[in-house]
Amino acid sequence: MSKFIDRVVLHVRAGKGGHGCASVRREKFMPLGGPDGGNGGNGGDVILEVDPNVHTLLDFHFHPHAKGGNGKPGEGSNRSGKQGEELLLKVPSGTVILTEDGEVLADLVGPGTRFIAAQGGRGGLGNAALVSKARKAPGFALLGEDGQERDLVLELKSVADVGLVGFPSAGKSSLVSVLSAAKPKIADYPFTTLVPNLGVVQSGDTTFTIADVPGLIPGASEGRGLGLDFLRHLERTAVLAHVVDCATLDPGRDPISDVDALEAELAAYQPALKADTGLGELADRPRVVILNKTDIPDADELADMVTPEFESRGWPVFKISAVSREGLRPLTFALAQMVLDYRASQVVVEPKRPVLRPVVKGDSGFRVVVDPEIEGGFIVHGERPERWVAQTQFDNDEAVGYLADRLARLGVEDELVKLGAEPGASVTIGDYVFDWEPSISAGVETLLTRRGVDPRLEQTDRIGAAERKHASRARRGLLTEDEE
Template sequence: MSKFIDRVVLHVRAGKGGHGCASVHREKFKPLGGPDGGNGGNGGDVILEVDSNVHTLLDFHFHPHAKAGSGKPGEGGHRDGKQGGPLVLKVPDGTVVLDKDGEILVDLVGAGNRYTAAHGGRGGLGNAALASKARKAPGFALLGEEGEEKDLVLELKSVADVGLVGFPSAGKSSLVSVLSAAKPKIADYPFTTLVPNLGVVLSGDTTFTVADVPGLIPGASEGRGLGLDFLRHLERCAVLAHVVDCATLEPGRDPVTDVDALEAELAAYRPALRGDAGLGDLADRPRVVILNKTDVPDAAELAEMVAPEFAERGWPVFEISAVSRAGLRELSFALADLVMRYREDHPPEAPKRPVIRPIAVDETGFSVIADPQEPGGFIVRGTRPERWVRQTQFDNDEAVGYLADRLARLGVEAELVKQGAEPGAPVTIGDVTFDWEPQISAGVDQVPTGRGTDVRLEQNERVGAAERKHASRVRRGLVRADEE
């Protein structure tokens, strides 16, 4: 049995970028033909796309984890790694994407509409791309970056022209079944409808959709019954129709009090999509009152009594019977007229030609702040420094020296000096913490050494913390100088 799922938590992970390759071209009589390591491929994106053939979030309910393809590492001979394939996830029309904090990221309406939920990681550069006048044959390459990983909430808000609201067992499902070809579940007990049902109605030359929302009760806007789960399916409806049970035998209920109770819930509910499609709040939507079950004699008399009171509010009133189908023709034409009036007031926007405008991103900025967890330490934050650290092979001295040059040219070294950083101060960039060595000259041309090495890292003569501690213990006479 198929399920209707309209809210899921989706864990998406973009592909990882491939590592760059550190390779040197070699052939007979050319032992050092120059660096020829290729770049790693970029990781694939995770993309959400609206598909008119998808009507529920059921697939994500059973498969909540989605991962795009990773990029392949580069190879020698200037061969770049293959790009990671994007993962395109099909979602129904009307899907709203929220982050883990409940903030709306995008409202996906319209077939073909796309949203990149997670961006793939960049591929690392090979040593051929890192070659320069000062470093003609780099013995290292850059690592690929991890892809974005996010937890998203997908909520489906039905896209319908008319929304039917009413108490349980008011006859909403029966009305949809006779107005359209939809076959919702119908039974003689409350809350028979547990999922919204959509029906397509053809009235004259007008075609519109009707949504049967599960029964509402007082307190629905605060979560009672099934209210909060399904009130959101009314947010996109241009017309709201009250379906009133005129044959109910429950004490304390009559058509006027039923409508007033539901109107209070509609006024109290605050849609997540403010001004969605220009419709405004639910309290501002056009209303229609449908007095149902008039095939029962007592119900017909009650409908005649209360109809003038609703008419005084300016709401069209229709007395119908979903069983005998009396009054359905007039109702369908009236609903079609209201829908056409709305469409004339809100014509669809003409499709626009896609225009690609590169977004200017300032990645040159960075900040240096004192580390609250480490006395005398500092934290460097910025897009470029953090990315450079993620791309560095810390087991390769030449790669570490290259990182030091990049940070110095960006101005990180000068800013640390300005803020009074002491030699050996712990400096954190991203997930890496290292001891700052101001004696190491960085950002200037260096004499090349062996591949994978950097002579500057071997010239550090600063006394380490352990040595300073031992000297202090010697001065205080706690240990001899030749003791460890």
């Protein structure tokens, strides 16, 4: 027996970008071939796509981890690395993507609808792409970025036109079985239905879907019974149909009190509804009352007694028997017409289009704040500086110098000076901590040196070594008068 799963937590991680290649062309009779390192390939995305052949989130229940393919590193002769393979995950229509905090990221309805759950990391540039007037032959390349990683909550909300609600054993499953080709489990005990059952109903030229939601009881919106888990399946329905058991022998129950109790639960669930369903609140949905089991004489008499009360509320009332199939034809045509009327009354929701927003003039794209944990330290926040730091090879002095140039041109150096940063101050960018050296100026013409070396860093290292040697001699009392 298949298991119905309508809520899962999915751990997604996109592929890493491949590293760029630092290479120099070496061929006979071409002593100055120049840099020819290729770029790394981008990491593969993790994508969720609606598939009409998928009806549950069962696969993600047993396989909650998804990972995209990594990009390949670049190679010499300007050969770029291969792109990482994207991972395409199939989900049923009606799947809502949320963060762990409950923020809605996407609402996937309709075959082919896609959502990028995790963005693949960008591949690093090879040294051929880093050539500039200041760097004729870069001896370094950029590292590939890590892919996006996050935890997502997937919730399935059935896409049905008519939702059947009612107390346990009201005959909802029986009604679905006689109106459509669906074959739900039917038995004479409460809570037989443990999962929503969907059926397709053909009425003349109109085709609509009908959903049997597990039985509701008072307190369902607060977690009693099974209602809390399945009330979400009513959010997309165009018509709500109360299926009332007119033959119940439970003391204290009657058709009017049953409907009033369920209406109270639907009203209590309103805060959980999302405005982006395009169908409005549950209180605004058309209602119909279906008085079931009228093949029993006493039930038929009770149905006649309560019909005027429901009609006074403006709700159509139908007396049926799912067993003898009495009254099903008028009910089917009425439901089809209500669905058509409701569809025609709804404003067509245009699909959201991507909006390109220009960068505000004066927006540097980063901000510098005082580090609350390190005295005299600072933290640099911003997508670009954090990405640049993650792409840097710190065992390559030339790559570190290139990073210093980029940060200085962005304005990080000037901002640190404004905030009173002193040489040697601790500066945190992303996951890296640096000792700030303002003497490393940006935009200078790089002198001709061996690859992987930046003369500015060498000069700074020499100055630092000389200062340490001077301090050591002073502590031991070995300084001459000239040195003092």
